[in-house]
Amino acid sequence: MKIAYLVNQYPKVSHSFIRREIAAIEDSGLSVSRFSIRSCESELVDPEDKLELQKTQIVLGVGVLGLLFNLLRVAINSPILWLRGLFLALKIGKASNRGVFYHLIYLAEACILLNWLRKSDITHLHAHFGTNSTTVAMLCQAIGGPPYSFTVHGPEEFDQPISLSLTEKINRAAFVVTISDFSRGQLYRWCNHQQWKKIHVVRCGVDNYFLNSPTTAITSEPNLVCVGRLCEQKGQLLLLEAVKQLASEGLQCNLTLVGDGSLRPEIEALIAEYRLEQHIKITGWASGAEVQKYIMNSRAFILASFAEGLPVVIMEALALERPVVSTYIAGIPELVKPGVNGWLVPSGSVTALAEAIHQVLQFSPDKLEQMGKAGHDSVKQMHDVVQEASKLINLFRDGQKSLEVQHRQQLNQ
Known part of the structure; x- marks a missing residue:
């Protein structure tokens, strides 16, 4: 099992808790690849963040031509899946405050990410924050990428649940993580009760x-x-x-x-x-x-x-x-x-x-x-990060087991 993390901006001054979470997961023996939509390198002051940046691939670092090239490549190589992603981008874009144009960009970002995930043999994608990063993760899955999960922090997700297509993201996710009992209750408001079992509390942690x-x-x-x-x-x-x-x-x-x-x-x-x-x-x-x-x-x-x-x-x-x-x-x-x-x-x-x-x-x-x-x-x-990361690792492993069972069932049909 190989895990990838996707964040809108990573590493970032205020995201040291994500760095700790990844470190705890890696200490358990799992491999974690880091991906960020954009870079905020100029803000970094912590030496550990600067080291983490060297391990992180920046999606928008490919430039406009890279976005267009990867968008067209997926459209040519996997037209049916690409159309599925396009229809999803149009659907959530119409409901969003940001509009359809930005969601077409997110689709192009998902095409780039899809190529990187395949090269790294990633089996599961986890996003932090239920905003742009999870939108890209969801679109990536729609065009043939791996299952995804995401961590909801709030308050933005609860301020704009319709604009962010929060219900759609929950429905399509393998599981959803949130950081408190309060935020779990807020997520319950925006999905059918049958989805509640996939929502788990994994608290942010501090290390030694x-x-x-x-x-x-x-x-x-x-x-x-x-x-x-x-x-x-x-x-x-x-x-x-x-x-x-x-x-x-x-x-x-x-x-x-x-x-x-x-x-x-x-x-x-x-x-x-x-x-x-x-x-x-x-x-x-x-x-x-x-x-x-x-x-x-x-x-x-x-x-x-x-x-x-x-x-x-x-x-x-x-x-x-x-x-x-x-x-x-x-x-x-x-x-x-x-x-x-x-x-x-x-x-x-x-x-x-x-x-x-x-x-x-x-x-x-x-x-x-x-x-x-x-x-x-x-x-x-x-809030011990090792204890909390172990909960997340168990969710990753349970998801992997479910996929393996589904695969065996398909082979036996």
Whole structure:
């Protein structure tokens, strides 16, 4: 059995959990080929991501001529299968916000992928995210490629289920993986109950780099950290308001925003407007080692998101024995337990966020360390990447056995 992974952008700064998952699968003895629709090489800062890029084939790296050539080659060599893929592309393209034209491009990408998968003798294709990558995987299967599965993270899949043809993707998949009980329930909404048995929870995981990393004691310094892409849905704008409120009350708070993104200019402007230059700094993208240092230099980790799946960085912070302040959304309450390993506040509430931060700043280091240790235990139990990858490997193997049975039945007919 040979597995291939397909992601829209891989490796990527925010996709270290996929890299860990692949590594755990390979450590089990399975072969994994990496494919990405497009490259984001210019953003990479982590040495491990740069090494992973060397193992990854980029579909759009073939250029426009390569897309057209492979599209025509499949059409000539396998006209019936190609037409089946074309009809599927037209069907889902008409329902999509992106339209038919983009789905014809996805079909061309599927033709390229089909050739690469055949050359590598791939028996199963797994995509991460139920968006463009799974569209290409589904089209690839339609034109003669291997069975596919995909991991749904949310929230985009649940925001646009019809436009993304989520039901069609579930129906055609060998199985579907999702990262939390919450997201499994959301998927149940968009498929017939007869499909529910193919939907499985495999949680994102952290490895020994976080689970067994030596931690440092929490100090009395009022340091807080937020790691994530600088964008509206991560809630950094609300976090700035909360820090402003605390500063006006005379509380010292040092917040480090680790990450970058489209909202950075606006965040920098608001920091200046609120006169928080002495309270807040932005680091830009950081390597895994740097992220770990920022987290361990803090009293607590904060993520004020109002649109998420279940952020891996929360797992990383808890694994490093730092309590977490986050919001009551999606899968986050499955991991962050108020009063045990962190705080949860209603998303969008600056007042509640400021109150939670106030408690973090007032709690003793001993109390915060107790909460951090409880968080580490929760992550080790629920989000060990080796444990979670083993569940995925079993699904791959069960799928392979089913194919072999079907093949034997066809031979005996």
